[in-house]
Amino acid sequence: MTTKSCRSIMVYMPCFSDRAVDLSKRIASFTACIIAIILFMFYIGPLLEKHPSIQPMVKFIDERDINSNMYFYTEVEEFSEANINMQNSMAFPPRYIQK
Amino acid sequence: MEANTQPNTNNEVVTDKATTKLSDLWKKEDYWAIWLGFILLIIGIAIYFNNAPADMEQKISKANQILSAESSKAPFKTVAWYQAVDSKKKLKATSSPIGKTIKTFTSKPKGWSGNPLNALIMGDSAAAAKKESAQVKYETAKQNAASALANAKTAEVAAEAAGFADEALNTAAVVAIDDWRTAHTKASKAKKKAGVKPYNQIPYLIGLCAILAVFFGFGMKIMGHSFKSFVLGFGFVFLIAVIAYVASSNATMKHYGIGYAAWAILFGLIISNTIGTPKWVMPAVQTEYYIKTGLVLLGAEILFGKILSIGVPGIFVAWVVTPIVLISTYIFGQKIVKIPSKTLNMTVSADMSVCGVSAAIATAAACRAKKEELTLAVGLSLVFTSIMMIVMPAFIKAVGMPEVLGGAWMGGTIDATGAVAAAGAFLGDRALYVAATVKMIQNVLIGVIAFGVAIYWCARVDCVPGQKVQPVEIWHRFPKFVIGFITASIVFSLIYQSLGTDVSYAIIDHGAIRGMSKIFRGWFFCLAFVSIGLATNFRELKSYFKGGKPLILYVCGQSLNLMLTLLMAYIMFYKVFPEITARI
Numbered sequence: 001m002t003t004k005s006c007r008s009i010m011v012y013m014p015c016f017s018d019r020a021v022d023l024s025k026r027i028a029s030f031t032a033c034i035i036a037i038i039l040f041m042f043y044i045g046p047l048l049e050k051h052p053s054i055q056p057m058v059k060f061i062d063e064r065d066i067n068s069n070m071y072f073y074t075e076v077e078e079f080s081e082a083n084i085n086m087q088n089s090m091a092f093p094p095r096y097i098q099k
Numbered sequence: 100m101e102a103n104t105q106p107n108t109n110n111e112v113v114t115d116k117a118t119t120k121l122s123d124l125w126k127k128e129d130y131w132a133i134w135l136g137f138i139l140l141i142i143g144i145a146i147y148f149n150n151a152p153a154d155m156e157q158k159i160s161k162a163n164q165i166l167s168a169e170s171s172k173a174p175f176k177t178v179a180w181y182q183a184v185d186s187k188k189k190l191k192a193t194s195s196p197i198g199k200t201i202k203t204f205t206s207k208p209k210g211w212s213g214n215p216l217n218a219l220i221m222g223d224s225a226a227a228a229k230k231e232s233a234q235v236k237y238e239t240a241k242q243n244a245a246s247a248l249a250n251a252k253t254a255e256v257a258a259e260a261a262g263f264a265d266e267a268l269n270t271a272a273v274v275a276i277d278d279w280r281t282a283h284t285k286a287s288k289a290k291k292k293a294g295v296k297p298y299n300q301i302p303y304l305i306g307l308c309a310i311l312a313v314f315f316g317f318g319m320k321i322m323g324h325s326f327k328s329f330v331l332g333f334g335f336v337f338l339i340a341v342i343a344y345v346a347s348s349n350a351t352m353k354h355y356g357i358g359y360a361a362w363a364i365l366f367g368l369i370i371s372n373t374i375g376t377p378k379w380v381m382p383a384v385q386t387e388y389y390i391k392t393g394l395v396l397l398g399a400e401i402l403f404g405k406i407l408s409i410g411v412p413g414i415f416v417a418w419v420v421t422p423i424v425l426i427s428t429y430i431f432g433q434k435i436v437k438i439p440s441k442t443l444n445m446t447v448s449a450d451m452s453v454c455g456v457s458a459a460i461a462t463a464a465a466c467r468a469k470k471e472e473l474t475l476a477v478g479l480s481l482v483f484t485s486i487m488m489i490v491m492p493a494f495i496k497a498v499g500m501p502e503v504l505g506g507a508w509m510g511g512t513i514d515a516t517g518a519v520a521a522a523g524a525f526l527g528d529r530a531l532y533v534a535a536t537v538k539m540i541q542n543v544l545i546g547v548i549a550f551g552v553a554i555y556w557c558a559r560v561d562c563v564p565g566q567k568v569q570p571v572e573i574w575h576r577f578p579k580f581v582i583g584f585i586t587a588s589i590v591f592s593l594i595y596q597s598l599g600t601d602v603s604y605a606i607i608d609h610g611a612i613r614g615m616s617k618i619f620r621g622w623f624f625c626l627a628f629v630s631i632g633l634a635t636n637f638r639e640l641k642s643y644f645k646g647g648k649p650l651i652l653y654v655c656g657q658s659l660n661l662m663l664t665l666l667m668a669y670i671m672f673y674k675v676f677p678e679i680t681a682r683i
Binding site: 027029030064068069072078091 | 163166173175184187285291352353358359369370397405408410454455456489492515517520532533534535536604609612613620624679
C-alpha cells in the first residue's frame with residue numbers, strides 16, 4: 001500500500017504527514033505504545049508503588065477509597081465532607097471560643 | 100490586530116471575528132455552549148428542586164437545635180455534635196429515585212485492579228466474591244467504630260462530670276472523639292465497598308453516547324455542519340473517552356493521581372501520531388465545542404458563598420496569595436524566562452497557581468491558547484501533583500508541622516483537588532478539612548481568573564502595541580462562552596445563598612451540581628481532551644517544550660507559591676486569627 005492510498009483511509013497523520021510511512025510501521029508504533037501503557041499499568045506502576053516511601057499513601061488511598069486523580073472539588077467526596085464540617089464548625093463553634 | 104480578527108480555519112485556537120451579528124446566537128459554538136450548558140442546568144434544577152429529601156426542613160431544624168445546644172455545652176465538639184452533622188450529611192436530593200436513576204445511566208466506568216473488564220462488567224459470582232471479602236472488613240471496621248464510639252462517650256461523660264474544667268479530661272475526650280471519627284470514616288468506606296452488586300455499564304454507555312451525539316449534533320447541524328458525519332465520528336471519540344475513564348479507574352493510576360484528562364490526551368496522541376486519526380472521525384473532533392459547554396457547566400459549580408467557608412484566613416491564603424503568584428509567574432515568564440508564547444505562559448501560570456487542570460482549561464479557553472499549550476500545562480500539573488501528593492505530607496509529618504498549617508499549605512499549593520484530599524486526609528481529619536476548604540475556595544477563583552484573563556487578552560494582548568482598544572471592540576473579541584460561565588456561577592451562587600447552606604447542601608451541592616452538572620461536565624472535558632490528542636502533532640508539542648522553559652516557569656512559580664502560601668497560612672491561622680484555628 002503506498003503512502004497515497006494509506007492517506008485515503010487514515011488521512012489525519014500530522015506527525016508523519018510529510019514523509020512516506022509504511023502502514024506496518026505505523027501499526028508497529030501503535031502496538032509499541034499500547035504495550036508500554038500495559039507495562040506501566042500492570043508491572044512498572046505496581047512495582048514502584050511498593051517502595052516504602054510511597055506504600056503508606058497507597059494503602060491509605062485504598063482504605064479510604066479516595067478519588068485522588070480527580071480535578072475539581074465537586075468530584076471528590078472528601079470535599080463535601082470537609083465543607084459541611086467546616087460550615088458547622090464556623091456556625092456552631094464550642095462555647096469557650098464564643099466567650 | 101488584523102490577524103486576530105480573522106476567522107480561524109485550522110481549528111487550533113478559539114477565535115471570533117471582530118464583528119457581532121444576531122445570527123451568532125445560533126451560528127457560533129460559543130453561544131451553543133451556553134444554550135446546551137443551560138439546558139442541562141435547568142433540567143438539573145427542575146429535577147432536584149422537586150425531589151428534595153423527605154422532611155428536609157424538619158430534619159435540618161432538629162439537627163441545628165442539637166448543634167446549638169452542644170456548642171454551648173462543652174469546650175470541644177461533642178459526640179452528639181458530630182452525630183447531628185452526620186444527620187445533615189445524609190440529606191441529599193441525589194439519593195432520590197430519580198437521582199439514582201440519573202447516576203446509573205450516566206455512571207462512568209468503575210474502579211478496578213487486575214481485570215480492566217471489571218470497570219464495565221461484573222458478574223454475579225465475581226460480585227459475590229468481592230462482597231464476601233469486603234463484608235469481613237466491614238464487620239471489623241463496624242466493631243471498631245462501635246468500640247471507639249463507646250470510648251468517646253465514656254471520655255466525654257468523664258470530662259462533663261468534672262464540669263469541663265479539667266484540661267486533661269477535656270484533652271482525653273477530644274482524642275477519643277477524634278479516634279471515633281477516624282474509625283467511623285473507615286467503617287463508612289468499608290460499608291460502601293461491601294455494598295458491591297453485579298453491574299453491566301455497557302448498555303448505559305451506549306445510550307449515553309447516543310444522547311450526547313444527538314445533543315451536540317443538533318448544535319453542529321444548526322451551525323452548518325453535517326449531523327450524520329458528526330454522529331458517526333462521535334462514536335469513536337466517545338469510545339476513546341470511555342477507555343480513558345477505564346484507565347483512570349485503575350487502582351494504581353489513582354495512587355499516582357493520573358486522571359482521565361491525561362489518559363484521554365495520551366490515547367488521542369497515540370492514535371493520531373501512529374496509525375492516524377481516521378478521516379471520518381474528524382467532524383467529531385470538536386475540542387472547543389466540548390470544552391466551552393463543559394465550562395458553562397463548571398460555572399454552576401463555582402459558588403461564591405463558599406469562599407467564606409473558613410473565614411478570612413481562607414480568603415487570604417486562596418484569594419490573595421494565588422493571584423499574586425499567578426501574576427508574578429506570568430511576568431517572570433515574560434521578562435526572565437522569555438517564553439515566546441504569552442498564552443502558554445498564562446496557561447502554565449494559572450495551572451500551577453490556581454488548581455491544575457480545571458484552571459488550565461478555563462484559562463486556556465479564555466486566552467485562546469493552542470491545544471498543544473493546554474496539553475503541556477496538563478502534563479506538567481500531572482507530574483508535579485503526583486510528586487507533591489506524596490512528598491508534602493511526608494515532609495509535614497517529618498518536621499512536626501501542625502495539621503491546620505499543613506492542610507492550608509497543601510490546599511493552597513497542590514494542583515489537583517483529588518490529590519489534595521488524599522494528602523490532607525493522610526495527615527488527619529483537621530488537615531483534610533482545611534486543605535479541602537482552601538482548595539475549594541481556590542477553585543471558586545477560576546471564574547474570576549478566567550473573566551480577568553479574557554478581558555486582559557481582548558484589551559491588551561490581542562491588539563497592536565500602543566493602540567487603544569475601544570469597549571465595543573473588546574466585546575467583539577470577548578469569548579462569549581465566558582458570559583455563560585460567569586452567569587451560571589452568579590445564578591447558582593445567588594440560589595445557594597438564598598436557600599441557606601443546609602438546604603443548598605441537599606438540593607444544590609448534592610442535587611443540581613453533583614447529580615447533573617458534575618456528571619456531564621466530566622464527560623465533556625474528557626471528550627475535549629480526546630479531541631485534543633486526536634488533533635495534536637507530537638512534533639509540534641515538542642517544540643513548545645524547547646529549552647525546558649515551561650518546566651523552569653512551573654518550578655520557579657511553584658517555589659514562590661510554596662513559600663508565600665506557607666507564610667500566609669502561618670500568619671493568618673496562627674498569628675492573626677488563632678480563634679478560627681481553634682474552632683477547626
